Amino acid sequence: MKAPLNWLKDFVDINVGIKEYVNAMTMSGSKVEGVEDMGEGIEKVVVGKILEMEPHPNADRLKVCKVDAGSEVVQVVTGAPNVRTGDLIPLALVGAKLPGGEIKASRLRGVESYGMMCSMEELNLTRDYLPDAPEDGVYVFAEDIKLGADIREALHLDKVIEFEITSNRPDCLSIYGLARESSVALGVPLKKPEIRVKEEGSGNAGDYVSIEIENPELCPRYSARIVTDIKVGPSPYWMQHRLAAAGMRPINNIVDITNYVMLELGQPMHAFDFSCITGSKIIVRTAREGEVIKTLDGQERKLDTNMLVIADAERPVGVAGVMGGENSEITDNTKVLLLESANFNGASIRVTSKKLGIRSEASLRFEKGLDPELTVKALDRCAELIELLGAGRVVRGIVDCNMTKKRQDTIKLDVDRINALLGTDLPAEKMIAIFRALEFEVDPDTMLMKIPSFRSDIENIADLSEEVARFYDYNNIKPSLLSGKESMRGKRSYKQRMEDAIRNTMCACGMNEAYTFSFTSPKVFDNINLPQDHPLRRTVVISNPLGEDYSIMRTTTLPDMLRVLAINYSRKVETARLFELSYVYHPVDGKELPDQKSVLTLGMYGEGCDFYELKGVVEELMAAMGIADYEFKPEKEDPSFHPGRTASLIIGTPDSKSQKAGVLGEVHPEVAEKTECPERTYAAMFDVSLLIDASTLARKFKPLPKFPAVPRDIAVVVRDEVYVADLIKAISKAAGDILEDVSLFDVYKGSQVPEGMKSTAFALTFRSPDRTLKDEEVNKAMERILKSLEHQFGARLR
Amino acid sequence: MKQQLESIQKEALKKLETITDIRELEDFRVAYLGKKGELTSILKGMGALPPEERPLIGQLANEVRNALEAGIAATRDRLIRAAREEKIRQETLDVTMPGRARKLGRKHPITIVLDEIKDIFLGMGYEIAEGPEVELDYYNFEALNIPKNHPARDTQDTFYITEEVLLRTHTSPVQIRYMKSHKPPIRIICPGRVYRSDTVDATHSPIFHQVEGLVVDRGITMGDLIGTLEVFAKGIFGEDTKIRLRPHHFNFTEPSAEVDVSCWGCGGTGCRICKGEGWVEILGAGMVHPNVLREGGVDPDVYSGFAFGLGIDRIAMGKFGIDDMRLLFENDIRFLRQF
Numbered sequence A: 001m002k003a004p005l006n007w008l009k010d011f012v013d014i015n016v017g018i019k020e021y022v023n024a025m026t027m028s029g030s031k032v033e034g035v036e037d038m039g040e041g042i043e044k045v046v047v048g049k050i051l052e053m054e055p056h057p058n059a060d061r062l063k064v065c066k067v068d069a070g071s072e073v074v075q076v077v078t079g080a081p082n083v084r085t086g087d088l089i090p091l092a093l094v095g096a097k098l099p100g101g102e103i104k105a106s107r108l109r110g111v112e113s114y115g116m117m118c119s120m121e122e123l124n125l126t127r128d129y130l131p132d133a134p135e136d137g138v139y140v141f142a143e144d145i146k147l148g149a150d151i152r153e154a155l156h157l158d159k160v161i162e163f164e165i166t167s168n169r170p171d172c173l174s175i176y177g178l179a180r181e182s183s184v185a186l187g188v189p190l191k192k193p194e195i196r197v198k199e200e201g202s203g204n205a206g207d208y209v210s211i212e213i214e215n216p217e218l219c220p221r222y223s224a225r226i227v228t229d230i231k232v233g234p235s236p237y238w239m240q241h242r243l244a245a246a247g248m249r250p251i252n253n254i255v256d257i258t259n260y261v262m263l264e265l266g267q268p269m270h271a272f273d274f275s276c277i278t279g280s281k282i283i284v285r286t287a288r289e290g291e292v293i294k295t296l297d298g299q300e301r302k303l304d305t306n307m308l309v310i311a312d313a314e315r316p317v318g319v320a321g322v323m324g325g326e327n328s329e330i331t332d333n334t335k336v337l338l339l340e341s342a343n344f345n346g347a348s349i350r351v352t353s354k355k356l357g358i359r360s361e362a363s364l365r366f367e368k369g370l371d372p373e374l375t376v377k378a379l380d381r382c383a384e385l386i387e388l389l390g391a392g393r394v395v396r397g398i399v400d401c402n403m404t405k406k407r408q409d410t411i412k413l414d415v416d417r418i419n420a421l422l423g424t425d426l427p428a429e430k431m432i433a434i435f436r437a438l439e440f441e442v443d444p445d446t447m448l449m450k451i452p453s454f455r456s457d458i459e460n461i462a463d464l465s466e467e468v469a470r471f472y473d474y475n476n477i478k479p480s481l482l483s484g485k486e487s488m489r490g491k492r493s494y495k496q497r498m499e500d501a502i503r504n505t506m507c508a509c510g511m512n513e514a515y516t517f518s519f520t521s522p523k524v525f526d527n528i529n530l531p532q533d534h535p536l537r538r539t540v541v542i543s544n545p546l547g548e549d550y551s552i553m554r555t556t557t558l559p560d561m562l563r564v565l566a567i568n569y570s571r572k573v574e575t576a577r578l579f580e581l582s583y584v585y586h587p588v589d590g591k592e593l594p595d596q597k598s599v600l601t602l603g604m605y606g607e608g609c610d611f612y613e614l615k616g617v618v619e620e621l622m623a624a625m626g627i628a629d630y631e632f633k634p635e636k637e638d639p640s641f642h643p644g645r646t647a648s649l650i651i652g653t654p655d656s657k658s659q660k661a662g663v664l665g666e667v668h669p670e671v672a673e674k675t676e677c678p679e680r681t682y683a684a685m686f687d688v689s690l691l692i693d694a695s696t697l698a699r700k701f702k703p704l705p706k707f708p709a710v711p712r713d714i715a716v717v718v719r720d721e722v723y724v725a726d727l728i729k730a731i732s733k734a735a736g737d738i739l740e741d742v743s744l745f746d747v748y749k750g751s752q753v754p755e756g757m758k759s760t761a762f763a764l765t766f767r768s769p770d771r772t773l774k775d776e777e778v779n780k781a782m783e784r785i786l787k788s789l790e791h792q793f794g795a796r797l798r
Numbered sequence B: 001m002k003q004q005l006e007s008i009q010k011e012a013l014k015k016l017e018t019i020t021d022i023r024e025l026e027d028f029r030v031a032y033l034g035k036k037g038e039l040t041s042i043l044k045g046m047g048a049l050p051p052e053e054r055p056l057i058g059q060l061a062n063e064v065r066n067a068l069e070a071g072i073a074a075t076r077d078r079l080i081r082a083a084r085e086e087k088i089r090q091e092t093l094d095v096t097m098p099g100r101a102r103k104l105g106r107k108h109p110i111t112i113v114l115d116e117i118k119d120i121f122l123g124m125g126y127e128i129a130e131g132p133e134v135e136l137d138y139y140n141f142e143a144l145n146i147p148k149n150h151p152a153r154d155t156q157d158t159f160y161i162t163e164e165v166l167l168r169t170h171t172s173p174v175q176i177r178y179m180k181s182h183k184p185p186i187r188i189i190c191p192g193r194v195y196r197s198d199t200v201d202a203t204h205s206p207i208f209h210q211v212e213g214l215v216v217d218r219g220i221t222m223g224d225l226i227g228t229l230e231v232f233a234k235g236i237f238g239e240d241t242k243i244r245l246r247p248h249h250f251n252f253t254e255p256s257a258e259v260d261v262s263c264w265g266c267g268g269t270g271c272r273i274c275k276g277e278g279w280v281e282i283l284g285a286g287m288v289h290p291n292v293l294r295e296g297g298v299d300p301d302v303y304s305g306f307a308f309g310l311g312i313d314r315i316a317m318g319k320f321g322i323d324d325m326r327l328l329f330e331n332d333i334r335f336l337r338q339f
């Protein structure tokens, strides 16, 4: 809401500097977003009158003028094509300051010039502010203005303060409402204007029109006045300038007056050409099936039966609270008008204006819920201004159809509860003073207060506490720290501790954390080779997305990880190691909300990155989470991954209880190509809740070995397709208890190893916890191992 | 013979001084003290002496042997020390050359800031609660005192799935979920991802992260809220940080406030970060609205509470001087590795 300072000053004396005022308003809840000083940088520019004008002796297009500046007459050379003798113009005197620079005495083609006549642009003003300014040339005043007057006063160049008004305070969407807040914030009285209407029109308003409200729940009150002998024309400068400064374009005196009253009091008004109201009847009703109306902006609007309209005996003449109809618009020929001032249900106006796509100054106010008492006051103010401007003759009386329901209008001022909620110790007198300034009527005996009709936001003790707090100043409340409250232990849940462990382990393994968007494009599934009937293609769909690329909630994180890798690759980042701990969203039949599953995603390419590097990270993760019972199995079915270089992570044995917790491997070459990732790109995804279920924080100490270890190596030749994991399992089983550790240290293929075979070499460590092992024992174990390998895998000792 | 011994000692000790390596020293030892060494052979010739001279010469011979052995030991020490010094000299490194880093990964700046926030509140006895991102309109709006078609919905452009299901616009719905399942006293923070229909630019993102705080107990005051926010602001932005509350309106709190911290860029004198104001707005807060307590199953005549909500992304940007929000979601390794 833009409020010109001088308009506010009509209702409250603001005798402090602008900075202090802005601070007082902001700190009491009317946040100031900015202050624009329209006259900033303009000095020594006055209203001048052109007394004489002669052609320039040396230049055809210049004229030499004698201009009366009030205190002196100066000679000015001008090139403006539009000025004539007798014109009143803005005159910048020698030494004047304009946004474009300072004015100096000069010679123009040999003739002295002591000033400059100014155009709209030179005064840094817009056409909204000076609608009658010429396209090219000096601004000429159309009204009679005192010679020599400072241009800032003559053109009402004001300081305009922009307030942020919260949705609970529609009363502050008005100059008067803001003046009321100002008066409390500054501790000065509010100047309540007395509205006087002469009512010189003939007859009574009730003789002209009758009003009927069919839907009182949507329109609790409709008030109207009749004005005859209308003279449509421009409104005076002061009004035009105030409207423009507040952000509304001046149109003509009638429209301007209704807008002026809306800005001043917060009540939107509408003026109908009464000759267009068929049957002398206003009916407030919902639209009939199939009804249409052409609104003031020239658009044909289809109405639905939930929309409230203002109708005459035959047809709608306006969409209630949103926009008037073209069929009853004020024109230059309008002789009699009907002024509407009504109160509508906020939610209904909001729905209608959204459906029609019209957000007007009127609808923005109505949808927040206005004070029903305001309709008559606004009509009177309107009438007063019409009389003041000589725009018409106001007919006696108001036709007022008031079906307002009585609402809660008293509340108890419970001083103790307010102090208890705020943590303050304010005396009752102080609170009473605040509420009286806010126009509450307080009975100091019962402490009952009458809530003013414009404060429908006040309902309970919390609302009262806020009123007290904001004028006491929040920052005067003494900070405390839950003193006297039961002390509580802060803690992370097990799940949260595990998530921290995952992040820490990932970082320790050189993986950098990524954050990607949770919504994505339905096209990503094609990129990762998912078949058309794949269950992951069933998604939660956003009905109003920012675009197709952000239109579904993701069911897999792989495309996002690949996109991040591709971005890094395209930027010539040589090596990228990334992880993300995030969610996927799976629709669940019969449930409103999807299943939100936590996923750990890994991705890497570049130096040192291969399948085993990735697997090593996963193994470290298993260790960090205390998961011992797991294995990797070849994964050949996942369409996004290389079928020969991918494993599933299986948690829990035996197989009947085991679950697949995720997949890790090289991205399928076709997927890598489609996603513009490097050829060798590695990725992994894990179901975090499965990992957490299998995890433990428990660790048990095992005594350090007291007896020496016996190391042995064994190398066997087996067929290529034999898995090392199976060999290790067989070795462990055959060796028995005394085998402490077995690890693969070499895989060799080539000369001396037959085609289709490989040599695998293992380092074995034998140890007993309670004695020194004898060579003989170890030899026997080695024999068992070899026999078992021969038997199961056809292995030959190398 | 006495003279012979004395001259051997003199000559040998002199020779020792010239020895420069350990092998030479060993040769020396053998030459004098070895089985065929000079001293040994002299001692072997002692049998030819008259018996009365023997003890005397024997004692002298022992003294010479002791002197030589001491000399050898001292020389060995000298040689070892010299050799070590030489080795040290030779293997001196250019310590200004770059280190060979074990490249640890880095946490995302949002995680880093969130971890700091969690630590502050865990220290004050809070638990960490979570809730779904795809949420019911009821929890996101209605239970928070924002009925359908309320103009307050304008300030939170919402992504809808259906009429009743949406992407949560703030972490506040967790308040209601938690109150419905836990009895006071309640002290929680709820971090999480939130969604608003903003197009992506340097200062806006349709996805960002918030932390919600909720305290409900008997006799919770606005002073408690202010004190808590002070601890938070000092913890995140430094001990000298001040906070300022401005009255505002949120449907789910009353009284409500917007909270500014003294600018981390200039300390309050005014700079580009704070647009000359000296203050930067970082969060919204207030006393939980009685309707919200009631909706959560808490009696507002018995209990009161405060709540606050802040944007982690903005704080991370402020703390680290990140000037473009898009960087947070682009995940350029060269960006991520700066934190």
Ligand SMILES: [Zn+2]
Pocket: B263, B264, B265, B266, B267, B268, B269, B270, B271, B272, B273, B274, B275, B276, B277, B278, B279
């Ligand atoms: Zn600053």
